[in-house]
Amino acid sequence: MKRYQGMVFSQAKKAFLTDEEAEDFTQEVFLKTYESLSQFRGESQFSTWLFQIARFRLTKVFKKKKLPITDWKEDISSVADHSKPSVVDILDKEETSHNLRSLIAKLPKSYQMPILLHYFENKPLKEIASDLNIKLGTIKSHISRGKDLIRKWWSHEIES
Structure with missing residues (x-):
């Protein structure tokens, strides 16, 4: 819970x-x-x-x-x-x-968790980095790459 x-x-x-x-x-x-x-x-x-x-x-x-x-x-x-x-x-x-x-x-798990924590649980990036024991820059990168994949998949679904 x-x-x-x-x-x-x-x-x-x-x-x-x-x-x-x-x-x-x-x-x-x-x-x-x-x-x-x-x-x-x-x-x-x-x-x-x-x-x-x-x-x-x-x-x-x-x-x-x-x-x-x-x-x-x-x-x-x-x-x-x-x-x-x-x-x-x-x-x-x-x-x-x-x-x-x-x-x-x-999404790959490395992208999925930071996105869920940040956008659905409203956690700050620094807290996510601390919780996952990953550098802040890496968290930002994973979120950015995950969002890019989602955009790509989303546009593909709309076209089909």
């Missing part, structure tokens, strides 16, 4: 309005993961499997939430307010995020 809670929580913060909702969702995901642990077959990385559980739980939460019908003036103002993402936007973003995670899972 310690290893992946930052990843799940950072994604939950993007989907929910308050940190409290994001924390509750994160706990729910880890509870569901624990309950389903016997079903993990090891065909993918644990982080990929965990992310799938989080994604399905997020979809379920938003399907359960039935927003009350409000006054038409409020509806118009909410449509005009582009700062609040719609459920469709959030789910689309989750799909993109899932595709990105799949590409990250294909």
Whole structure:
């Protein structure tokens, strides 16, 4: 849980309005993961499997939430307010995020771990270098090379 809670929580913060909702969702995901642990077959990385559980739980939460019908003036103002993402936007973003995670899972481990720690757990580069016992310049290089590979694979997937 310690290893992946930052990843799940950072994604939950993007989907929910308050940190409290994001924390509750994160706990729910880890509870569901624990309950389903016997079903993990090891065909993918644990982080990929965990992310799938989080994604399905997020979809379920938003399907359960039935927003009350409000006054038409409020509806118009909410449509005009582009700062609040719609459920469709959030789910689309989750799909993109899932595709990105799949590409990250294909990276060599030396590139994968620094990218996950920096972008999904929001760890500073110096801390990553210290934790992995690798020079800071090497961490920067691995992240850069990993991002280049992801860009290459991403553009290839879009073309096909």
